[in-house]
Amino acid sequence: MSDKTTQKDSVNLSRRSLLTKGAAAGGALVAGAVSARAASPDPLITEIQDWNRYLGDGVDAKPYGVPSQFESNVVRRDVAWLTADPKSSVNFTPLHELDGIITPNGLCFERHHGGIAEINPADHRLMINGLVDTPLVFTLEDLKRFPRENRVYFLECAANSGMEWRGAQLNGCQFTHGMVHNVMYTGVPLKHILNEAGVKPEGKWILPEGADAAAMTRSIPLEKAMDDCMIAFKMNGEALRPEQGYPVRLVVPGWEGNMWIKWLRRIEIGDEPWHQREETSKYTDLLADGTARRFTWEMDVKSVITNPSPQAPITHGRGATVLTGLAWSGFGKIARVDVSIDGGRNWETARIDGPSLSKSVHRFYYDFDWDGSELFLQSRAIDEMGNVQPTKNELRAARGVNSIYHNNSIQTWQIKPDGSAENVEIS
Amino acid sequence: MLKSLKVGLFAGALATATSLAGNALAQDAAAGEKVFKKCAACHAVGEGAKNKVGPQLNNVIGRTAGGVEGYKYSKPMIEAGGGGLIWEAETLAGYLANPRKFMKGTKMSFAGLKKEDDLANVIAYLATFSEGAEPAAEEPKAEETEQKSETPSGNSSVAAAPATLAKDAEVPSHGIFHLGRVALEEEITAWDIDVRPDGAGLPKGKGTVAQGDEIFAEQCAVCHGDFGEGKDRWPVLAGGQDTLTKERPEKTVGSYWPYLSTVYDYVRRTMPFGNARSLSDDEVYALTAYILYLNDVVTDEEFELSDSNFNEVRLPNEANFIVDNRTEETHYADKKEPCMKDCIAEPAKVTMRAAVLDVTPDSEEGEGGGSIE
Numbered sequence: 001m002s003d004k005t006t007q008k009d010s011v012n013l014s015r016r017s018l019l020t021k022g023a024a025a026g027g028a029l030v031a032g033a034v035s036a037r038a039a040s041p042d043p044l045i046t047e048i049q050d051w052n053r054y055l056g057d058g059v060d061a062k063p064y065g066v067p068s069q070f071e072s073n074v075v076r077r078d079v080a081w082l083t084a085d086p087k088s089s090v091n092f093t094p095l096h097e098l099d100g101i102i103t104p105n106g107l108c109f110e111r112h113h114g115g116i117a118e119i120n121p122a123d124h125r126l127m128i129n130g131l132v133d134t135p136l137v138f139t140l141e142d143l144k145r146f147p148r149e150n151r152v153y154f155l156e157c158a159a160n161s162g163m164e165w166r167g168a169q170l171n172g173c174q175f176t177h178g179m180v181h182n183v184m185y186t187g188v189p190l191k192h193i194l195n196e197a198g199v200k201p202e203g204k205w206i207l208p209e210g211a212d213a214a215a216m217t218r219s220i221p222l223e224k225a226m227d228d229c230m231i232a233f234k235m236n237g238e239a240l241r242p243e244q245g246y247p248v249r250l251v252v253p254g255w256e257g258n259m260w261i262k263w264l265r266r267i268e269i270g271d272e273p274w275h276q277r278e279e280t281s282k283y284t285d286l287l288a289d290g291t292a293r294r295f296t297w298e299m300d301v302k303s304v305i306t307n308p309s310p311q312a313p314i315t316h317g318r319g320a321t322v323l324t325g326l327a328w329s330g331f332g333k334i335a336r337v338d339v340s341i342d343g344g345r346n347w348e349t350a351r352i353d354g355p356s357l358s359k360s361v362h363r364f365y366y367d368f369d370w371d372g373s374e375l376f377l378q379s380r381a382i383d384e385m386g387n388v389q390p391t392k393n394e395l396r397a398a399r400g401v402n403s404i405y406h407n408n409s410i411q412t413w414q415i416k417p418d419g420s421a422e423n424v425e426i427s
Numbered sequence: 428m429l430k431s432l433k434v435g436l437f438a439g440a441l442a443t444a445t446s447l448a449g450n451a452l453a454q455d456a457a458a459g460e461k462v463f464k465k466c467a468a469c470h471a472v473g474e475g476a477k478n479k480v481g482p483q484l485n486n487v488i489g490r491t492a493g494g495v496e497g498y499k500y501s502k503p504m505i506e507a508g509g510g511g512l513i514w515e516a517e518t519l520a521g522y523l524a525n526p527r528k529f530m531k532g533t534k535m536s537f538a539g540l541k542k543e544d545d546l547a548n549v550i551a552y553l554a555t556f557s558e559g560a561e562p563a564a565e566e567p568k569a570e571e572t573e574q575k576s577e578t579p580s581g582n583s584s585v586a587a588a589p590a591t592l593a594k595d596a597e598v599p600s601h602g603i604f605h606l607g608r609v610a611l612e613e614e615i616t617a618w619d620i621d622v623r624p625d626g627a628g629l630p631k632g633k634g635t636v637a638q639g640d641e642i643f644a645e646q647c648a649v650c651h652g653d654f655g656e657g658k659d660r661w662p663v664l665a666g667g668q669d670t671l672t673k674e675r676p677e678k679t680v681g682s683y684w685p686y687l688s689t690v691y692d693y694v695r696r697t698m699p700f701g702n703a704r705s706l707s708d709d710e711v712y713a714l715t716a717y718i719l720y721l722n723d724v725v726t727d728e729e730f731e732l733s734d735s736n737f738n739e740v741r742l743p744n745e746a747n748f749i750v751d752n753r754t755e756e757t758h759y760a761d762k763k764e765p766c767m768k769d770c771i772a773e774p775a776k777v778t779m780r781a782a783v784l785d786v787t788p789d790s791e792e793g794e795g796g797g798s799i800e
Contacts, residue, residue: 079788084650084660088700100482109742114697120478120499123534126609129619134601135610142606171781175788213698213703266618274623277693281678284748290671292683295753310781326765338765343775347767374793376775384764398756402676406753414777423781427773 025027040403055105055415072098079175082163085392087115088214090157092178095304095326096312101152101354101361105236110243111157113278114214116289119264121247126193126213130269133198140247143231146188146196150231151253152360154328156180156299160258161407163394165212168412168423176411176423182246182361185251187232188224194269203269207276208250211265216364218259219273220252223296227396228253228359231264248322254330255297258283258403288400301389303327303364303381304339314419318372326361327352329383334362336382341368343376343412343426344391350379375415392425459552462545467591472556481535482729488550490514503532519553520546624691626738631689633733634713636720640728642710643717646699655679655721665721668743682720685745687737691715 031209067074078091093109110116121140129135156399157179163169170176194206199222206225210216220229225350230251237352245262256279273279273295285293305325308314314321321340326333338347350364364379382390392409412425463472466481476483482495493508500508508549512518522529523546525539540546566567599605644653651657655664667677676683680690695711697703708712715733719725719740724782732740753759781787 028612064650077788079786081660081786084662085700090476114700114703123499127614127618128608129606129615135615136601137610137614138606138607145606146604167779168781171787192604196606198602209618209621213697215703217696250558268621272623272625274621274692275689276621277689280686280689281680281684286671286676286683288672291747291749293751293753294685294748297755300753309503310787338767343771345769345771345775346769347765350489363446380765382765386764387759388765390758394758398758402671412775413527414780424777425779426775427778 013122034065042195065317071097074107076109076305077174079163079170086115090159090179092174093181094174094176094311094350095306096309098306099363100323101182101363102236103183103324105154105183105238105241105244106219107153107182108183108235108241109157109179109333111257112212112243113215113216114212117210117212117241118242119211119247119263124247124263126248126264127266128193128197128269129266130207131200131203131271132194132269134202136197137380138193140233140277143188143233143248146192147228148186148188150184150186151228151251151252152184152355152357153251154180154182154299154359154361155257155260156302156328156330158258158299158405159298161409161411162404162408163400164411165403165407168425171423173304173309173312173411176292177306177326178298179257180361182325182326183235183243184237185230185232186234186237187230187251190229190231190250190267191240191363193231194222194225194267197269199269202271205270205273207266207268207270207274208261208264209266209268210261211243211263213386214262216258216278217276218261218276218279219276219295220254220259220297222254222269222365224252224255254299254332256283256299259297283405285403285405287403296406297330299328299330300382300406301327301329301334301381301387303379303389304411305339305377305379305413308377308415308419308421310414310421310423314370314415316419319372321368323350323366323377325350325379327364327381328359328361329380329381329385329387330359331387332358332400335382335384335386337362337364338380338382339364340378340380341375344378344410347380347414351355370415372417374417376424377413377415377421404412455548455551456555457552458544459548459550462540462549462592463552464597465540466549473552476556484556486514486557487514488516488519490557501532501534503530504534516550516554519550523549545693571736589770620692620694620695622688624686624688626688626734627793629688629734629737630708631734632708632712634709634711634716634733635731636713636716636725636728638710639713639715639717639720640712641707646706647714650700655718668722671744673748679722680718681724681743683744685748686718686744687740687742690718691737 009410035363036237042225074097076091076093078086083089090111091109093103093107097106098104124140126143127135128136128138160179161176164176201339204223206223207217207221230253231248232251233248235241235244240249242382245260245264248264250259250261250264269285277295283296285296287293303325305323306312307322307324323339324339327337334352337350337352339350348366350366352362352364354363375401390409395407395409412424413421413427465468466484470481470484471479472484472487473524476485478495478498482500485572490513491508492512492514494504516524523540526533526535528539540549543756550573596769599608601607601609620630622627643651649658650661651664652661656666657663663677663679665679667682669677670677670682678684683691691711694714695704695706695708698706712732712734716730719732720728720730724740724742
């Protein structure tokens with residue numbers, strides 16, 4: 001037991017130490033992990049362990065299950081200096097701790113503009129008004145009587161990677177790319193709800209609105225609303241988490257995260273967009289010449305290597321190494337992901353494993369034999385529309401560095417001979 | 428028993444007042460059951476009744492207002508209960524006749540029962556589920572009711588739960604699935620407060636720069652600074668003109684925002700931060716005028732902004748917003764097969780490191796550049 005604890009602690013220590021400036025240059029390899037031959041028998045094998053002798057907890061010890069105590073490091077984290085107040089702030093999904101394509105509900109990044117609204121579902125109402133034949137009010141029970149569907153979609157904040165426009169800044173994919181999650185939603189096609197009220201011919205836009213203290217609103221063209229938008233009440237099989245809009249949120253596949261209105265309480269239909277605060281003052285992309293793009297809805301083709309990465313260094317020696325990451329596009333499926341270990345000089349196509357769904361993240365792997373030398377890891381996604389993930393310099397040449405939003409450029413991780421990793425930019 | 432005695436008295440008084448004295452109250456309860464269908468969408472009553480949209484109504488007669496455990500009442504309802512409001516025939520009749528008039532701020536979104544018969548009947552019906560008050564519904568005469576109500580009645584569980592049968596449920600005629608209900612005009616007015624650049628949605632009202640100055644100092648300056656300069660990382664509201672092409676653009680109402688309607692809409696819907704919807708329409712006009720003044724869009728302290736001159740004001744940066752043309756950027760427009768071998772001549776060299784900036788959480792304190800806004 002004590003030996004096991006020691007080993008665990010040393011892993012944690014080395015990970016933690018990597019996050020500090022002083023130790024970043026230090027080794028990431030765990031002592032002993034590289035030895036090919038055991039000098040003495042492993043007590044974890046030769047001695048009877050507590051968990052092997054004594055009974056554990058029975059059923060119902062935790063009526064709602066929680067992760068193992070040894071996973072306490074797997075949490076969302078924020079970057080305190082980014083925003084003025086935690087009630088209007090963001091935290092980040094620990095992408096480097098996850099695998100597959102589904103983000104567990106408790107790890108989906110949070111972004112609120114007025115804190116988490118706490119709403120008893122019995123007190124929630126959804127109103128449809130504006131250019132409709134019959135303005136309607138629905139309860140949650142009403143909504144659950146429409147035909148349902150299940151869809152897996154990524155949700156990415158438009159500002160994901162927004163801190164990296166001017167150069168490498170945050171050391172970890174949780175912080176550079178963690179404003180994305182991927183969830184299976186259960187809900188009702190929005191078109192059913194809108195058709196129930198009957199959209200008038202002059203209705204061209206919708207304005208969904210949240211019930212939170214920010215009363216979040218965005219203008220969305222009716223065409224999108226009638227295409228693949230959903231009103232969701234479940235995520236990954238269970239009720240939406242409060243921080244994700246419980247009891248009801250809008251799902252706007254492939255489009256900016258803040259359009260997915262949480263705590264959805266009203267949808268107005270109009271003939272023109274409303275130009276709300278979150279689509280004029282914010283979520284518009286300032287270009288180098290001083291003009292700004294508005295209504296930049298789709299999230300572009302993008303990928304990132306999640307392991308190894310600064311928070312998840314290589315802790316073994318040379319030899320068999322698993323490189324993995326995520327790729328996604330708001331335009332459809334991912335057709336291909338290429339990986340480079342030499343900073344983009346040469347590329348090889350990675351292996352995509354797991355479901356390949358439109359507007360969902362794809363999990364890719366590149367299994368290789370690390371020789372222990374310095375590496376510059378990059379991934380490059382290509383979607384089914386033929387869009388290719390651009391380099392940082394290509395994006396900067398087109399837009400400058402003041403856009404904040406829609407930074408989908410190729411990320412570089414430097415792997416050092418001790419296995420540690422750092423967010424760098426290269427020539 | 429004091430409470431139930433009172434109920435009996437009030438039931439009698441109400442019956443007299445509404446000229447129903449001649450009707451048998453038992454029949455009233457039966458008629459009340461039909462009236463209650465209007466309530467059943469939100470309220471349960473009878474054996475095993477649970478809180479739904481509204482609280483369960485067993486023993487409602489004699490209950491302190493806001494008194495059902497586990498139900499989240501409106502603040503006014505809890506305060507009324509704390510102030511001693513008890514639901515008796517008389518008080519209930521007043522409430523049910525016009526809920527929002529009787530209690531401003533109640534959560535019950537019910538227009539009210541306009542017919543006195545309906546009122547008396549539904550209360551008689553509810554009384555059959557209230558211990559002590561129950562005999563009131565069973566006995567034909569008010570005098571006897573008073574006597575009877577003193578004897579404990581333990582047979583409330585015998586009353587059949589009047590659950591509406593599924594086949595009797597009302598199905599609306601609208602739509603395809605016939606779900607939801609028609610939104611009332613008052614409900615739409617309460618929520619539909621958005622304002623568009625063409626002025627659609629602006630409420631009637633007005634406010635001057637000078638008035639806005641005062642409100643701003645009281646309500647807004649704590650975060651935004653006296654002159655909209657922004658404290659800490661709170662939004663800067665004024666200044667920043669000619670910075671949009673600079674290294675650190677300052678995006679304010681004057682330098683960046685395209686439309687004034689957005690200011691009015693946003694302040695009215697969300698400000699002050701943590702106390703949304705607390706400003707009057709006139710106050711929002713005054714604050715909007717003051718923000719214009721801070722940005723030199725208007726220069727007269729006596730300037731009054733109102734729904735009639737709102738559309739005459741234009742913000743300076745309106746013309747600089749363009750449509751999304753990302754797909755015209757070379758790296759997208761080309762859609763060419765990317766290079767796979769020997770793409771770069773020279774080996775990679777590090778030009779910038781995240782560790783140098785040292786702004787990653789868990790590292791030493793530091794503040795990075797840029798913002799997610």
